[in-house]
Each structure stands twice: as structure tokens, then as C-alpha cells.
Amino acid sequence: MQRAVFCLCPLGWAPWSPRLVEAVVFGCIPVIVADDIVLPFADAIPWEDIGVFVDEEDVPKLDTILTSIPPEIILRKQRLLANPSMKQAMLFPQPAQPGDAFHQVLNGLARKLPHDRSVFLKAGDKILNWTAGPVGDLKPW
Numbered sequence: 001m002q003r004a005v006f007c008l009c010p011l012g013w014a015p016w017s018p019r020l021v022e023a024v025v026f027g028c029i030p031v032i033v034a035d036d037i038v039l040p041f042a043d044a045i046p047w048e049d050i051g052v053f054v055d056e057e058d059v060p061k062l063d064t065i066l067t068s069i070p071p072e073i074i075l076r077k078q079r080l081l082a083n084p085s086m087k088q089a090m091l092f093p094q095p096a097q098p099g100d101a102f103h104q105v106l107n108g109l110a111r112k113l114p115h116d117r118s119v120f121l122k123a124g125d126k127i128l129n130w131t132a133g134p135v136g137d138l139k140p141w
Contacts, residue, residue: 011034
């Protein structure tokens, strides 16, 4: 996968596929073959910029689709994939680090809480202040 330019990422048995994680971690341009897929960590991973989306009905034309992508677009996608923050957003290191998948999951869960938008992770931020919400939300679990 590290030497491949494109990695096929068809829909798996779940709403997403570990192939996506593997492609990003190895710096391979994910070719997402899954209609209506919900991609993980959209706040941190610019899927439209790093991936190639192919409709399931267009799989027979996959060779033509991929060979028609201009080299400069391929290079741009590869440069984005080479950014360490892409890989970091997909992995669960021990201990957790700002911007890793653990924080992406927490940020996604925080978006489901009844906070106003000022407490959510913003573009360029690495750390979310989990206690910034309304005092009534800070329950002792």
C-alpha cells in the first residue's frame, strides 16, 4: 500500500471500512467505492481533497476514471496525505495525543451535546476544552 498510488476502498460490512484508515495511514489515495457512505472524522480529514469517489455503478469504468486523473491532482492529493496530521487523526496512540482518533471521536460526541457552537473544535485547533459547556452539563458520572 505504501508504494501504491491508489487504494481501493469499497464499502465493507459496516457503514465504513478499515480500508480507509489503512489507505490514509500508508499515504495511498483512497478510491472510495461506496454510494451514500458516511466518512469518519470529516472535521480532520478532507475526504474530497484526498480521495477519489467512484459511484458503485461506475466500477466497470474504474481504469478509465483513474487514468484520466491529471498528474498534478494526484501529486496534490499525495502531498495532503503526507501531512502527519492526516495519519494522526486516524490512529489511536497510547497515550492519547491532541488531534488523534480518540480526540476525533470525543469531538464528534461533543457535537451531539446541547452546547452552542462556541465550544466545538474549530479548524486549526488541536485541543478541545471539554469543560467549556454549560455548567449543568458537567455531571459527575
